[in-house]
Amino acid sequence: MTKDKNERFHEKLSRIKKEINEKHELHEKMGMTNEIKGFQMKKTISGIKGLDPLIDGGFLESHSILVCGEPGTGKTIFGLQFLYNGVHDADENGLFVSVEDHPNRLGYYANAFGWDFFKAQDQRKIDILRVPIDHRGYKIVDAISERAEEIGAKRIVIDSLSSININAKMFDLPLRDQPDPTGTIKGKILHTAGYVPFEDMQQFTYLFISRIADIGATTLFLTDTPPGTAALTKDGVSEFVCDGVIHLQLHDTSKNVSRTLTVKKMRGANMVPGMNSLRFTKTGLEVGEFKAFY
Ligand SMILES: Nc1ncnc2c1ncn2[C@@H]1O[C@H](COP(=O)(O)OP(=O)(O)OP(=O)(O)O)[C@@H](O)[C@H]1O
Ligand SMILES: [Mg+2]
Numbered sequence: 001m002t003k004d005k006n007e008r009f010h011e012k013l014s015r016i017k018k019e020i021n022e023k024h025e026l027h028e029k030m031g032m033t034n035e036i037k038g039f040q041m042k043k044t045i046s047g048i049k050g051l052d053p054l055i056d057g058g059f060l061e062s063h064s065i066l067v068c069g070e071p072g073t074g075k076t077i078f079g080l081q082f083l084y085n086g087v088h089d090a091d092e093n094g095l096f097v098s099v100e101d102h103p104n105r106l107g108y109y110a111n112a113f114g115w116d117f118f119k120a121q122d123q124r125k126i127d128i129l130r131v132p133i134d135h136r137g138y139k140i141v142d143a144i145s146e147r148a149e150e151i152g153a154k155r156i157v158i159d160s161l162s163s164i165n166i167n168a169k170m171f172d173l174p175l176r177d178q179p180d181p182t183g184t185i186k187g188k189i190l191h192t193a194g195y196v197p198f199e200d201m202q203q204f205t206y207l208f209i210s211r212i213a214d215i216g217a218t219t220l221f222l223t224d225t226p227p228g229t230a231a232l233t234k235d236g237v238s239e240f241v242c243d244g245v246i247h248l249q250l251h252d253t254s255k256n257v258s259r260t261l262t263v264k265k266m267r268g269a270n271m272v273p274g275m276n277s278l279r280f281t282k283t284g285l286e287v288g289e290f291k292a293f294y
Pocket of ligand 2: 076
């Protein structure tokens, strides 16, 4: 590293440290910091009314959370709310990565709850990245991390992991920290050793989640639950790889349709297990006490 580069590196490092300290002080004031022998993980609000008390105060920053549910259970709205309230209540910018919906449509859905996504996009607080499914060799992780970096995103929503999995063969994922596979640079460990398309969906899912987690943002992976089975996901691995799992369900009884939310797992949190009611209000999704179906 040249002196110039060295200096820039240290400048960047002290800037980051300053930022971390400032945020840490704020969180300490709010009583939201977990510090164990110098290692800290901070809590950030979920933005979903009624959810934080169930997960020990909020998501741990930089965690990967899987939000799974059958079609129509509210996953996309959950993701939009997490981003919008992240900007408004936690001053955290957010990136919405969509395979399914055009940005205008997402803005329209959000508007129904009074969330002005168009304004937030103009202010560069929220950005929406549309992932193409017909671009062979698309470097999906690079595209997401570049867009996240552009707006300093602290939150990312992937809508959806299941759609990305279906199209896995179209995407190349970066391989890191391994010897140069061509052998031309002998004995060197390459930081980015190349990009590969994946044939195996589970392996793809595992690496995709890990690479997105490397970005360091608190990330929601929205994914479809296969209808009529006990499985949470079709890929069968994302529920193990992610730090937290939230399950959204629709229950159709003879008299009405009820929505529920269940926290299945939340690493590092004294979480409250079991079903809770979930309902749409004028300002978004709200978690409440579970009432038996009838
Ligand atoms: N503004 C609203 N007010 C009340 N209910 C709404 C509103 N917007 C959406 N919904 C309900 O939420 C459901 C869909 O929500 P959402 O798109 O978040 O589900 P999803 O789980 O992402 O579905 P999919 O798996 O198809 O992507 C709708 O079918 C509707 O019942
Ligand atoms: Mg959706």
